[in-house]
Amino acid sequence: MLSASGRFELRPIIAADKVYIHRGLSHPEVIKHYAVSFATLEATQEQMDWYATLEREGTGQWWAIRSAQLGDFLGAIGISGIVKQHRRCDLGYWLLPEHWRKGVIREALPLIIDHAFETLGLHRITAEVETDNPASTKVLLHAGFVHEGTLRESEWKDGRAISLDVFSRLNRP
Numbered sequence: 001m002l003s004a005s006g007r008f009e010l011r012p013i014i015a016a017d018k019v020y021i022h023r024g025l026s027h028p029e030v031i032k033h034y035a036v037s038f039a040t041l042e043a044t045q046e047q048m049d050w051y052a053t054l055e056r057e058g059t060g061q062w063w064a065i066r067s068a069q070l071g072d073f074l075g076a077i078g079i080s081g082i083v084k085q086h087r088r089c090d091l092g093y094w095l096l097p098e099h100w101r102k103g104v105i106r107e108a109l110p111l112i113i114d115h116a117f118e119t120l121g122l123h124r125i126t127a128e129v130e131t132d133n134p135a136s137t138k139v140l141l142h143a144g145f146v147h148e149g150t151l152r153e154s155e156w157k158d159g160r161a162i163s164l165d166v167f168s169r170l171n172r173p
Helices: 015-025 045-057 104-119 134-142
Strands: 008-012 061-067 073-083 088-095 124-130 146-157 160-170
Touching: 008 104, 015 045, 015 073, 015 088, 045 061, 045 073, 061 088, 061 104, 073 104, 088 104, 104 124, 104 134, 124 134, 134 160
Parallel strands: 088 124
Antiparallel strands: 008 061, 061 073, 073 088, 124 160, 146 160
């Protein structure tokens, strides 16, 4: 478990979180800005398998963001795509809409950044954000990420091309 803020804690995602993962990754407001979605609880097993594969292969880890006081599931955050040779990884996160605009990701990000840099010894964290998601852009910039550029029309979603802004943070002493 990762904990520092007092309001939230990050716990490894477990099988019992599947219902919450489905709730988030099937919610229209969440998937509006997220690349993955699942129509059924059964289909969400694909995401659960992905989390397990990351840990088993040592290429990442995702955590459930929970209320420190009540233990309520708020969302998920994690790293993937770890390339040990190049000391880099990718960052991702999402929250259930009822927890938006409450500083949750802002408080969780330093825990993930510290874990990636200090515990795992990585040097670079990259995050890709859909260009029409200013809230994620704002939280990344606040956490010290730098906008590197835009991947114009680099993905297809809902039958249309979307662009992704690329952000990174380097481990600088």
